[in-house]
Amino acid sequence: MAFPTNRILSGIQPTGNLHLGNYLGAMKNWVAMQDGYECMFCIVDLHAITAWPDHVDVAQSSREVAAGMIASGIDPDSSALFIQSHVPAHAQLAWLFNCVTRLGWLSRMTQFKDKVGKNREKASSGLMVYPNLMAADILVYKATHVPVGEDQKQHLELARDIAQKFNVDTGKDVFPLPEPVIRGPGTRVMSLRDGLRKMSKSETSDMTRINLTDSADAIADKIKRAKTDPEILPGHVEDLAGRPEATNLINIYAALADMRVEHVVSEFAGQGFGEFKPALAEVAVSVLGPIAERMAVLLDDPAELDRVLASGAEKANGLAESVLAEAYDAVGFLARG
Numbered sequence: 001m002a003f004p005t006n007r008i009l010s011g012i013q014p015t016g017n018l019h020l021g022n023y024l025g026a027m028k029n030w031v032a033m034q035d036g037y038e039c040m041f042c043i044v045d046l047h048a049i050t051a052w053p054d055h056v057d058v059a060q061s062s063r064e065v066a067a068g069m070i071a072s073g074i075d076p077d078s079s080a081l082f083i084q085s086h087v088p089a090h091a092q093l094a095w096l097f098n099c100v101t102r103l104g105w106l107s108r109m110t111q112f113k114d115k116v117g118k119n120r121e122k123a124s125s126g127l128m129v130y131p132n133l134m135a136a137d138i139l140v141y142k143a144t145h146v147p148v149g150e151d152q153k154q155h156l157e158l159a160r161d162i163a164q165k166f167n168v169d170t171g172k173d174v175f176p177l178p179e180p181v182i183r184g185p186g187t188r189v190m191s192l193r194d195g196l197r198k199m200s201k202s203e204t205s206d207m208t209r210i211n212l213t214d215s216a217d218a219i220a221d222k223i224k225r226a227k228t229d230p231e232i233l234p235g236h237v238e239d240l241a242g243r244p245e246a247t248n249l250i251n252i253y254a255a256l257a258d259m260r261v262e263h264v265v266s267e268f269a270g271q272g273f274g275e276f277k278p279a280l281a282e283v284a285v286s287v288l289g290p291i292a293e294r295m296a297v298l299l300d301d302p303a304e305l306d307r308v309l310a311s312g313a314e315k316a317n318g319l320a321e322s323v324l325a326e327a328y329d330a331v332g333f334l335a336r337g
């Protein structure tokens with residue numbers, strides 16, 4: 001089977017609130033790329049249980065993520081939007097990859113090491129083979145491009161290694177090597193409370209992140225209280241070096257306003273955070289406010305969301321089943337009679 005030339009697959013875990021990092025690092029780029037690519041967007045519930053999420057209703061969170069994607073501009077009529085567990089071929093292909101990927105490769109994954117810390121013996125085996133499932137998500141559609149935030153880079157390099165090893169081991173050119181797309185000033189949005197830590201759903205304090213469902217007041221308040229330093233903003237990007245919180249807020253502004261970082265820096269050169277923060281809050285509210293409003297409307301009609309997800313899964317199953325059959329054939333399984 002020939003490879004597609006421009007097919008996107010990307011995913012997001014239904015483990016709680018969508019936040020500004022998810023939006024700027026991933027979803028905003030998905031929306032921008034939607035016209036030029038055939039797009040598959042997956043809500044990865046199988047991934048969500050690799051570290052059993054405390055206090056998270058995965059089903060409800062899956063609907064919220066679906067609503068967040070549509071509210072941000074994903075068009076479910078042109079892009080397939082679906083739930084990972086509704087397409088069994090993801091888990092089936094992941095099993096083949098469990099048998100391809102070397103344990104040494106998995107134990108070098110920095111996200112795995114960060115997540116397990118000193119508790120390696122207590123981590124689920126699912127957490128360790130998580131990147132194999134992620135590779136299966138992508139390769140089960142022979143996706144060629146994967147738009148993600150910076151934190152997923154290593155997993156995508158592994159997905160390429162898995163594709164290549166599978167092709168070499170079976171002697172069949174089944175999988176393309178997918179290209180990561182890590183683009184724009186929002187690929188690594190940091191915590192509002194610590195410019196050296198990533199903005200994340202798992203941080204306990206809600207003040208570290210802006211959620212896509214936050215009210216205008218909450219957004220303004222979080223930005224007002226964001227950690228900064230006592231200096232004024234410089235006139236050149238290089239002079240932001242060593243100022244992680246200032247760099248983060250400038251990057252967020254640039255990503256939200258679709259501006260180059262250099263232009264943001266020159267616009268605010270010489271000003272203090274007292275002037276910059278209200279401007280940032282204004283642009284954040286103007287972009288995120290309408291998304292929160294649309295999300296609320298969509299979540300009011302869960303039956304319609306479920307219908308959209310079922311139709312996405314139907315399209316995804318059609319593509320995934322044929323690639324899985326090709327992979328089974330390549331490893332030499334007897335075809336079902």
Ligand code: TYM
Binds near residue numbers: 025135149200
């Ligand atoms: P997840 O659910 O942690 O995040 C979803 C997307 O949001 C991006 N992201 C960020 N970008 C910038 N700054 C941040 N602070 C930030 N936090 C999150 C992530 O990079 C990601 O693009 N393993 C993936 C989900 C996944 C996947 C896939 C992605 C499963 N299968 C196949 C792509 C292709 C994850 O946990 O993302």
